[in-house]
Amino acid sequence: MIFDYALLALLIVIVGAAINKRLGVIINMLIMGAAFVWFYTMPNMFRPIQTNVIFGYEIVFRTDALARLFGMLISGFGFISASLFFSYVRKGRNIKYMNVLLFFKFAAMILLILSYDFLSFFFSWELITIITFLVMSVGEWNNKDALKASYKYLIMSAIASFFMMAAMFIILKLFGTLKFEDISFMMSRLSNGQIVGLTLLVLVPFLTKAGVLPLHTWVADAYANSITPYTSYLTSVSSRIGTYGIILWFFSIIGHTYFTKLKIGGMSFPYLFAWLAALTMVIPTFIALLQNSGKKLLTWHGIGQGGYMLVGLGAGGALGFTGSMFHVVNYAVYIALLFVSIGAVIYRTGTDDLNELGGLIKRMPLAFLGTLIGIIGLAGIPPLNGFVSKWFIYKGLIGTRHVFLADMAFIGTLGTILSVYKYIHNVFLGQLPERYKNLQGTPKSFRAPIWILSALCVLFGVYPGIVTQLIAAVQQNFGMIQSPVTVHGIAAAAGHLNMLVVSLTFSGTLVLAGIIFFLGGRRKYVDQYDNYAGGEKVTPETLYHYSAEFYAPLYRIIKPVLRYSVDSFYMWTANLVQRLSNFVYEYFNYNFSRAFYFIIIFSALIFVYRFKGMLW
Amino acid sequence: MVIALKITLYILSATALGLLYMGYARKFVARIDRRYGPPIYQQFIDILKLFSKKNLISHGVIFDLSVMMGLGGIIATLLFVPAANFYSFSNYGDLLVILYLLMIPALGMALGAGEAANPNASIGISRALILMLGYEIPFTFIFMAIMLTVKSTSLAQMAVFQQTHGFWFLWKMPFAALAMIAVLQGQLGEKPFDIMVAPHEIATGPMVEFGGKYLGMLFLFKAISIFVELTIFIDLFLGGAHNVIDLVIKQVILFSIVLMINAVYPRFRTEQTVKFYLLIPNTLALIEIIRVLVR
Numbered sequence: 001m002i003f004d005y006a007l008l009a010l011l012i013v014i015v016g017a018a019i020n021k022r023l024g025v026i027i028n029m030l031i032m033g034a035a036f037v038w039f040y041t042m043p044n045m046f047r048p049i050q051t052n053v054i055f056g057y058e059i060v061f062r063t064d065a066l067a068r069l070f071g072m073l074i075s076g077f078g079f080i081s082a083s084l085f086f087s088y089v090r091k092g093r094n095i096k097y098m099n100v101l102l103f104f105k106f107a108a109m110i111l112l113i114l115s116y117d118f119l120s121f122f123f124s125w126e127l128i129t130i131i132t133f134l135v136m137s138v139g140e141w142n143n144k145d146a147l148k149a150s151y152k153y154l155i156m157s158a159i160a161s162f163f164m165m166a167a168m169f170i171i172l173k174l175f176g177t178l179k180f181e182d183i184s185f186m187m188s189r190l191s192n193g194q195i196v197g198l199t200l201l202v203l204v205p206f207l208t209k210a211g212v213l214p215l216h217t218w219v220a221d222a223y224a225n226s227i228t229p230y231t232s233y234l235t236s237v238s239s240r241i242g243t244y245g246i247i248l249w250f251f252s253i254i255g256h257t258y259f260t261k262l263k264i265g266g267m268s269f270p271y272l273f274a275w276l277a278a279l280t281m282v283i284p285t286f287i288a289l290l291q292n293s294g295k296k297l298l299t300w301h302g303i304g305q306g307g308y309m310l311v312g313l314g315a316g317g318a319l320g321f322t323g324s325m326f327h328v329v330n331y332a333v334y335i336a337l338l339f340v341s342i343g344a345v346i347y348r349t350g351t352d353d354l355n356e357l358g359g360l361i362k363r364m365p366l367a368f369l370g371t372l373i374g375i376i377g378l379a380g381i382p383p384l385n386g387f388v389s390k391w392f393i394y395k396g397l398i399g400t401r402h403v404f405l406a407d408m409a410f411i412g413t414l415g416t417i418l419s420v421y422k423y424i425h426n427v428f429l430g431q432l433p434e435r436y437k438n439l440q441g442t443p444k445s446f447r448a449p450i451w452i453l454s455a456l457c458v459l460f461g462v463y464p465g466i467v468t469q470l471i472a473a474v475q476q477n478f479g480m481i482q483s484p485v486t487v488h489g490i491a492a493a494a495g496h497l498n499m500l501v502v503s504l505t506f507s508g509t510l511v512l513a514g515i516i517f518f519l520g521g522r523r524k525y526v527d528q529y530d531n532y533a534g535g536e537k538v539t540p541e542t543l544y545h546y547s548a549e550f551y552a553p554l555y556r557i558i559k560p561v562l563r564y565s566v567d568s569f570y571m572w573t574a575n576l577v578q579r580l581s582n583f584v585y586e587y588f589n590y591n592f593s594r595a596f597y598f599i600i601i602f603s604a605l606i607f608v609y610r611f612k613g614m615l616w
Numbered sequence: 617m618v619i620a621l622k623i624t625l626y627i628l629s630a631t632a633l634g635l636l637y638m639g640y641a642r643k644f645v646a647r648i649d650r651r652y653g654p655p656i657y658q659q660f661i662d663i664l665k666l667f668s669k670k671n672l673i674s675h676g677v678i679f680d681l682s683v684m685m686g687l688g689g690i691i692a693t694l695l696f697v698p699a700a701n702f703y704s705f706s707n708y709g710d711l712l713v714i715l716y717l718l719m720i721p722a723l724g725m726a727l728g729a730g731e732a733a734n735p736n737a738s739i740g741i742s743r744a745l746i747l748m749l750g751y752e753i754p755f756t757f758i759f760m761a762i763m764l765t766v767k768s769t770s771l772a773q774m775a776v777f778q779q780t781h782g783f784w785f786l787w788k789m790p791f792a793a794l795a796m797i798a799v800l801q802g803q804l805g806e807k808p809f810d811i812m813v814a815p816h817e818i819a820t821g822p823m824v825e826f827g828g829k830y831l832g833m834l835f836l837f838k839a840i841s842i843f844v845e846l847t848i849f850i851d852l853f854l855g856g857a858h859n860v861i862d863l864v865i866k867q868v869i870l871f872s873i874v875l876m877i878n879a880v881y882p883r884f885r886t887e888q889t890v891k892f893y894l895l896i897p898n899t900l901a902l903i904e905i906i907r908v909l910v911r
Binding site: 372382401414415421425496508509511514516519520523531533553557 | 669670672673674676678680683684686689691692695696705709710712720723726731732733734735736738739742743745749752757760763764824828833885887890
């Protein structure tokens with residue numbers, strides 16, 4: 001049934017895209033919107049949709065609260081990303097190809113979240129890997145960077161997939177079934193060591209996809225070099241497929257009672273996992289601080305924010321789980337908003353170099369608004385959405401007495417605040433360069449997404465209950481203790497948070513400050529060159545903008561620390577392998593007799609091994 | 617209705633007290649320098665003068681909005697801070713909310729200073745944010761130690777805890793208190809951590825393009841922020857305050873200590889500031905956390 005619908009949709013998309021570029025975009029949006037509505041109407045309980053038998057193994061597709069939440073994310077953000085393509089029709093890019101590719105990506109992800117057995121899960125996982133590679137190889141700029149970066153992704157993902165395949169075969173050998181339901185039922189038969197071993201195998205592809213240290217090295221380049229509609233979809237949703245896998249494995253298959261008791265070398269496994277997440281929160285954030293390209297800065301923050309979603313799962317208890325899941329949604333909203341906004345800037349100026357831009361608020365006020373709301377969400381400042389989910393995570397970590405983990409979360413947030421201010425300052429504030437004097441405003445197809453996503457940022461900030469109550473249903477499905485969430489925050493017995501009061505207070509005091517402001521005399525707007533320069537005159541030729549090396553004193557402190565990178569180690573390994581294979585190639589090339597001797601010796605060895613009992 | 621009146625009175629008195637403290641600071645430092653100094657009500661005169669200026673320049677909408685965000689954000693923070701057993705909205709937001717509400721005015725003013733298109737302002741903001749990174753890290757350690765002891769994240773609960781147990785965290789947690797004094801110095805931007813204003817280097821930094829009523833609003837912001845930071849310290853370490861007199865006495869004594877440090881120290885460089893905060897207050901606060909965890 002699912003495949004019939006999927007094939008029908010695919011046919012419609014391809015035919016639509018072939019007829020007309022705009023029609024293809026519209027059909028894409030319609031299908032994704034319909035998928036959103038379908039997931040919205042689904043119940044929260046576990047409900048099998050379809051079971052088939054392939055190669056003698058039963059495969060199951062189902063929906064439940066978790067799949068419903070991720071399904072709405074995937075289809076909703078697919079809808080928004082697809083709508084951005086309208087502007088690209090006139091840019092002379094291959095819209096038809098990109099459109100169909102976006103649909104493939106969407107469909108593969110939906111297939112993954114619906115599947116509830118290892119065979120179809122693995123199949124759709126590989127499908128996603130290949131399609132993501134194709135998606136990321138479509139570059140924003142006219143160079144080979146995107147292709148190079150996506151090769152890196154493909155190689156890392158392919159290696160990671162073997163780990164999952166190994167886990168799949170081990171499970172098949174142990175249980176004789178691949179259905180997650182049966183596996184989860186039989187997990188209690190395994191010893192602690194067996195479960196940890198399986199978990200480590202399964203985690204490798206998930207952590208690679210989610211971009212968790214030390215498997216994050218492909219993310220920044222690959223995402224930053226792809227075109228804007230893809231970047232926004234990839235960072236907001238695609239990486240979160242890894243997070244989905246982790247949640248599924250930890251809480252649905254192992255089950256949270258076993259998961260919290262897992263031990264590795266005498267230490268609590270969830271605690272170690274949370275430390276991995278904590279390092280992911282802090283280190284990429286400070287790498288982001290050093291970036292000079294807008295998209296790269298945001299993607300590094302994306303990696304850092306991924307850590308917040310895992311730290312709560314590992315060590316935050318019920319509140320931490322709510323916070324982590326809520327952060328998945330919030331992060332998707334504000335990071336998509338930020339990428340749409342920077343996408344508008346790139347669309348008009350053709351660059352995202354933070355040292356080249358400046359003063360664009362005068363030309364693109366809407367993109368500025370989107371960026372402002374996005375960075376307030378990203379930095380986790382009240383009253384917007386990012387704050388609420390981070391509050392849950394902090395509170396969960398403090399409640400379970402994980403002091404140092406909570407501190408890592410705080411430090412990550414501080415680094416984020418520094419970095420996002422640099423970002424908005426260098427792009428939108430300060431001096432407007434003369435070459436951008438006559439720049440056009442925010443492109444048309446970018447306007448509606450900016451408004452919608454900004455509204456969502458505010459809505460989830462003031463009414464977090466919309467999402468947290470869905471997450472409570474997920475907790476119920478997993479048999480966990482439900483967090484005491486309310487529409488505006490949390491029940492009074494569990495803590496002190498009411499976002500309605502916080503936001504109303506802030507709006508009220510803002511109005512009060514406005515009244516005080518308008519009590520004073522009339523103001524006069526002046527040109528940017530009418531400025532204090534210690535008695536000198538500022539002219540259009542004067543470069544009067546402080547943007548490069550924005551935090552120079554801090555850079556001097558953190559640069560020596562960040563000199564050692566995982567990436568250089570991987571590159572060193574790759575280089576070594578390449579040199580080794582080159583050596584082997586050179587050794588045998590043009591010299592057949594060497595190869596001949598080897599073949600003889602190896603054949604003899606195999607022969608001896610095979611028939612050792614018969615010869616003597 | 618009574619609550620609304622009380623809140624209005626609270627905001628007004630906090631502003632007035634903050635302005636008085638600013639005047640007191642000028643007088644106090646002047647006496648240390650053996651100068652006569654301005655009268656203690658000088659700030660009220662300055663505010664009146666600034667708001668009655670006719671020649672006002674603005675660099676754009678965000679420039680206007682920034683001073684509103686600054687003043688509005690700090691008043692919002694004020695309403696979540698329990699002072700002298702007056703809990704305006706403290707039950708709807710805990711210390712975590714206060715901590716991040718304090719970022720709104722900072723971000724707002726940073727945006728305004730950025731829009732002014734003056735490198736002095738941008739350098740000032742860059743320094744201010746680096747300073748903030750420096751003092752916030754030990755601050756998180758400090759309040760984590762207190763949260764673990766009180767088993768609550770609410771600031772009001774922390775003050776009540778000390779009152780019911782009959783001791784101050786100042787004596788119970790001396791290392792954290794010492795670290796907090798260094799943090800307070802940075803929060804108030806007093807010497808040796810006045811790198812962001814630094815009038816002799818970057819022409820008062822973020823404030824370089826603000827004049828007239830814009831500067832007046834920044835003065836009001838500064839006054840309330842002095843009140844807020846001092847009150848947070850008192851709630852955390854000095855057992856809160858039983859009544860207004862108690863609060864004012866504690867605030868004046870605390871502020872005098874800050875001013876004494878301010879009067880005798882020269883300005884640190886930015887790197888020295890960060891290194892100082894990373895080394896000394898962090899170590900002190902970590903010792904305190906370990907003491908709490910071991911106990």
